[in-house]
Amino acid sequence: MHRRRRVSELLFVYGTLKPIARQRGGRPAHVWGRMWENGSYPAIRLTDPGDGYLIGGLVSEVTEGDLAEFDRIEGVEHGWYRRVKARTVEGDEVWVYEGAGCLDRVFRAIGDSVPTTRNGVDDRSVASEPAWREEG
Numbered sequence: 001m002h003r004r005r006r007v008s009e010l011l012f013v014y015g016t017l018k019p020i021a022r023q024r025g026g027r028p029a030h031v032w033g034r035m036w037e038n039g040s041y042p043a044i045r046l047t048d049p050g051d052g053y054l055i056g057g058l059v060s061e062v063t064e065g066d067l068a069e070f071d072r073i074e075g076v077e078h079g080w081y082r083r084v085k086a087r088t089v090e091g092d093e094v095w096v097y098e099g100a101g102c103l104d105r106v107f108r109a110i111g112d113s114v115p116t117t118r119n120g121v122d123d124r125s126v127a128s129e130p131a132w133r134e135e136g
Contacts (some may be wrong), residue, residue: 009067010036012086012094014057015042017070027060031088036099043099059092067095 012029013021033044034052046056067083074081074097081097088094
C-alpha cells in the first residue's frame with residue numbers, strides 16, 4: 001500500500017493568516033514591498049530589494065490543500081488578492097498574497113508618509129502607487 005505524499009510549500013504571511021502560521025510554528029521572515037490597509041485588512045505590493053520597505057511576517061509550511069483554502073479566504077477568485085512567488089530576505093522561496101487591482105482606490109498606503117503638523121493641520125504626503133509585481 002502506497003501512502004500519498006503531502007507536498008509542502010512555504011507561505012509568507014503578514015496579516016489575516018498570521019495566527020494560523022503561528023500555530024504551525026511559523027518563523028520570522030521579511031520581504032521587500034509597500035504596505036497598504038483599508039482599516040481592517042493589510043495588503044502588500046512586492047518591490048525589488050531596496051525599493052520600498054522591509055515587511056515583517058512569518059513563513060510556514062503549507063500543503064496544496066492549505067493553499068487552496070487560503071486562496072478562498074483571501075478572495076483570490078474575487079480579485080482581492082493574488083498569490084505570487086517571492087524570495088524572502090532570508091533566502092526562502094515562498095508564496096505570498098499580494099494586493100490585486102487598484103490598491104489606491106480601496107486601501108490607504110502606510111509606511112510611505114510621515115504625518116507632520118503645520119499650524120495644527122495634519123499634512124500627510126500621499127504615497128505614489130507602489131511598483132507592481134507580475135504573477136509568475
